Amino acid sequence: MSAIEFRQYSKRNGDFKIDNLNFQIEKGFITGLIGPNGSGKTTLIRSVMNLIRPDEGEVLVFNQSYLNKEREIKQKIGFVYDEDFFYDHLTVKEMKNIVAAFYPSWNDLLFQRYQHDFALPDKRKMRELSKGMKTKFALAVALAHEPELLIMDEPTAGLDSIFRREILSILSGYIQDGNRTVLFSTHISMELERIADYIVYIQNGSLQFSGTKEDLLDTYMLVKGPNAQLQQHPLPLIGLQQSSLGFEALITKDNYTSIPWNERIAAEKPSLDDILFFTQGRN
Numbered sequence: 001m002s003a004i005e006f007r008q009y010s011k012r013n014g015d016f017k018i019d020n021l022n023f024q025i026e027k028g029f030i031t032g033l034i035g036p037n038g039s040g041k042t043t044l045i046r047s048v049m050n051l052i053r054p055d056e057g058e059v060l061v062f063n064q065s066y067l068n069k070e071r072e073i074k075q076k077i078g079f080v081y082d083e084d085f086f087y088d089h090l091t092v093k094e095m096k097n098i099v100a101a102f103y104p105s106w107n108d109l110l111f112q113r114y115q116h117d118f119a120l121p122d123k124r125k126m127r128e129l130s131k132g133m134k135t136k137f138a139l140a141v142a143l144a145h146e147p148e149l150l151i152m153d154e155p156t157a158g159l160d161s162i163f164r165r166e167i168l169s170i171l172s173g174y175i176q177d178g179n180r181t182v183l184f185s186t187h188i189s190m191e192l193e194r195i196a197d198y199i200v201y202i203q204n205g206s207l208q209f210s211g212t213k214e215d216l217l218d219t220y221m222l223v224k225g226p227n228a229q230l231q232q233h234p235l236p237l238i239g240l241q242q243s244s245l246g247f248e249a250l251i252t253k254d255n256y257t258s259i260p261w262n263e264r265i266a267a268e269k270p271s272l273d274d275i276l277f278f279t280q281g282r283n
């Protein structure tokens with residue numbers, strides 16, 4: 001069952017274009033949205049929040065359309081922005097009270113627990129919080145109304161590695177009951193490798209992959225060998241990196257059998273980072 005569905009979604013922003021995009025985010029799982037800078041991640045996430053509208057097509061959340069169910073849908077979503085949208089002059093407590101008033105499901109005990117764990121003093125002004133503390137506040141607020149869907153745009157950007165891990169463990173705990181869904185965008189493939197069940201991979205507005213992390217990892221092999229091998233046997237490679245020591249390249253499993261195997265060519269399972277590096281075509 002899907003928590004989010006993009007249907008024939010098209011959006012243009014100047015030169016940038018997303019054309020007829022179709023994919024779903026599975027309910028009950030963690031999905032990582034990944035892609036290089038400017039590939040359209042924020043555009044898609046903002047569309048799920050109805051902060052921007054598609055030129056064509058639609059985005060359904062819990063099988064409902066924003067056209068007539070905006071308030072109902074938003075009550076069920078916790079959203080952590082990549083930028084600061086709080087009022088600078090308010091204290092943590094004052095800002096929390098404003099947000100809490102929007103949500104009938106607000107759980108103040110839960111907020112207080114996160115506030116304690118994240119060391120967010122009640123009386124500290126929003127403008128006095130570091131970037132990391134603001135993210136912690138945003139996450140505490142997003143989780144405290146017990147949303148069915150948690151959406152985060154680059155939640156770990158600018159955070160230290162300890163808190164990055166803490167967020168990942170909070171997310172894993174959050175989806176434990178099987179009914180909750182997380183969608184988050186990131187540049188950091190290690191985070192996806194660690195916790196994502198599903199991956200949506202976009203490049204320049206086009207969908208490269210949407211499916212389970214295992215299926216993505218299973219699509220390719222990483223091959224390595226001396227450069228001379230490449231001249232003798234041109235291979236259908238996806239991306240290639242060469243140095244004086246030899247070559248390293250990605251190949252689809254379908255093409256794997258076309259490799260003229262000998263003891264000088266080695267193959268191994270790629271990491272997510274290898275796949276992103278070689279498929280982004282900058283090498």
Ligand SMILES: Nc1ncnc2c1ncn2[C@@H]1O[C@H](COP(=O)(O)OP(=O)(O)OP(=O)(O)O)[C@@H](O)[C@H]1O
Nearest residue numbers: 013014015016035036037038039040041042043044
């Ligand atoms: N309001 C706008 N007007 C014109 N172009 C825009 C606007 N908003 C976004 N874009 C363009 O749309 C493209 C996609 O931007 P988007 O922010 O969705 O990418 P992203 O994958 O989130 O990037 P990043 O990883 O750098 O945050 C970019 O080329 C950007 O310049």
